Amino acid sequence: MTAAEGFLMFFKKKKGEADNNMNQKNLDDKELIPVDKADFIQKMKEQLHDSADLNIKELTNGFTLIFFDTLTDKKMLNGDVLARLEDAQATPNEALKHITVSSTSKYKYVDDVVNSLLKGAVAVHSAGHPVIISAMVGTQENRSLTRPENESQVLGPQIAFNESLATNISLIRRFLTNPNLCNESYSVGKQTNSAISLLYLKGIADDDMIDRMRERIKSIDIDGVLDSSNLVQLIEDNSFAIFPQMLLTERPDRACAWLLNGKMLVLVDGSVQVIGAPQTFIEFFQSMEDESVRWQIATFIRALRVFSMIVSIFFTAIYVAALTFHYEIIPQTLLIPLGESRSRVPFPPIIEALLLEVMIELLREAGARLPTKVGQTMGIVGGIVVGTAAVDAGFTSNILIIIIAVSALASFTTPNYMMGNVIRILRFPLIIFAGMWGFYGLMFGFCFLLIHLLRQSSLGTPFLAPFYPPRFEDWRDSIIRLPIGWTNSRPVQTRPLDRLKYRYRKNKN
Structure with missing residues (x-):
């Protein structure tokens, strides 16, 4: 054993002793269960502030039961606990033998009993014994399993988690x-x-x-x-x-x-x-349905999502930069209809773009907060009416309406709701940078975003993996998705103890 290993073992031993001493101190500070029945009832009432739904039942054979009416299943309580304890001897061991609930525990501290009661348990106290038997008889009020709402797909299992x-x-x-x-x-x-x-x-x-x-x-x-x-x-x-x-x-x-x-x-x-x-960043643009379709289709869909993200973030900003500073990049065939479309607009491109972007976000937020049927109608009708009225009134141009609509549509291709919200927000600062400094401002915003992403990590692992740092093995299941036989190893990013998921041998007979 080296000196460094010896020092490490010494410090680990000292830390373990300190943790044990702390745990022992915490146990010593806890209050023990009162042996006397009256003291126990009084203590429970004090701890639970004599709540209106706190129920206390004293059996003739010496057992005292305490539970919350609103948290317990009455059928289970009566059949598996009360009926079983009526003829039992008032001791903790006898209570354990007679109670037919699958989840039971022994407690000797008041805090532990209170926590179990708040989770739907019934506490059984035996006069003269400093131990409580806790039996879990909580209600099982669960919503039935349904289809996924936010991650719906055609192929694959059609079941979602619920609140239980x-x-x-x-x-x-x-x-x-x-x-x-x-x-x-x-x-x-x-x-x-x-x-x-x-x-x-x-x-x-x-x-x-x-x-x-x-x-x-x-x-x-x-x-x-x-x-x-x-x-x-x-x-x-x-x-x-x-x-x-x-x-x-x-x-x-x-x-x-x-x-x-x-x-x-x-x-x-x-x-x-x-x-x-x-x-990783790229996993926010992947879906479980990608694993259920052919690898060519999955690769196309993933590339489309990444392209849509770029379009959603930069498309409007490029329009603002081109019309404000860089007319030379616009094709001559497009200059005439663009000039005619903007001839009645009194605002500069940056104000025009921000105004429409805010209107789109207002329609989207209103549609999300209203009831489903009303929200859908609000989004469709509101978008058509407001867009048409804005063009007729001269507040915006037809071309910008198309650009804003394409950008909003592209943001919906992101399969993750949280990343979709980020894409919605990022458009605004990039439009401002483009309106102030043109493509220089746009490049400044892009570099800032790239540096920000490079600095991020997820549980200590690089957020932009497998592209930075480059891990070519994991590129097989990133933006592209190679055939299933080529993706038989786990990603390096998670540092798995077992890299191989399966051995793929194709039978050509």
Whole structure:
């Protein structure tokens, strides 16, 4: 053993001793369960502020049951707990023998009992014993499984996650019947105590990445986490970046595909979206349907999405720069209709473009916030009426209407909602730069975006991989998607412990 290894083992030992001492101190600070029945009832009422839905039942044989009416399943409570304890001897061991609920626990601290009650358990106290038996009899009020709404596709499974954490984990386990699928539970939020699960495949996911994700989840100090979209902003690498660094999905098949590639999943109870990490920039333009179609079609669709992103961000800005500073790049055959179209417009190109972009965003936001049928009508009719009226009134030109419509249409090809919002926002500063400095301003904005992307990371891995740093092996499943036999290795970005997904041998007989 080298001196460095000896020092490392020494510090690890000291850290372990310090952690054990801290844990012991925390246990010593906890309040034990009162042995006396009256003291126990009084303590529970104090801890739960004698809530109106707090129910206390005292059985004749010495058992005392405490539970919340609004959180427990009455049929399970009466049949599996109350009916079973009526003839039992009032001891914790006898309670465990008679209760037929599958999930039971023993607690000796008041805080643990309170937490179990808030999750839908019934606490069984035996007079003279400092131990509580907790049986989970919570209600299972879940929304039925439906089709994906935000990630709909023609091919592949037609099922989506719902708000139940248990249901979502069961969906993943049905896709991956693998004993190496690990599930770690955490509780986040001082007020909400939201249940969070970290899933990964043991033997494939990188241990350092798993540790990094654990530390980020454990370090969260917040009142409450109500949705995975809130949690992802707390655990991503750079919360000030405009680009999201982790992906959200509502599809179990996509979540399982991430696990098979060595990624991790974070699930939040009450959320229909699952967090996947680490991710790369190009993965925001990929869809699960790409894996279900021929590789030529998948490559064309992915290239079309990337091209649409470029068009959506730069098309309007190029129009503004050309009309403000660079008339020489416009073909002569287009100058005459362009001049006629702009002859009645009183605004400079930058004001004209910003005005129309804001109008499009107003129509889009209004359509999204209104009820479905009214929103669709508002988007279609509003766009036609406002566009036609703007041209007739001389507020804008016909050509810019076409450019704005193409840019808005191109932004909808992005399969990820979060990245689609980013593309919508980026158009505005680029239009301003183009209107102030022409193509020089446009190039300045492009370089700024590129540098910003180069500086980003996802769980410590490069965000622009596999293009920077160049990893040619992973180019086989990036913008292009080669035949399935060529994509049999996991991406280098996730640093998987097992690189090979499968061995592909084509039978030519």
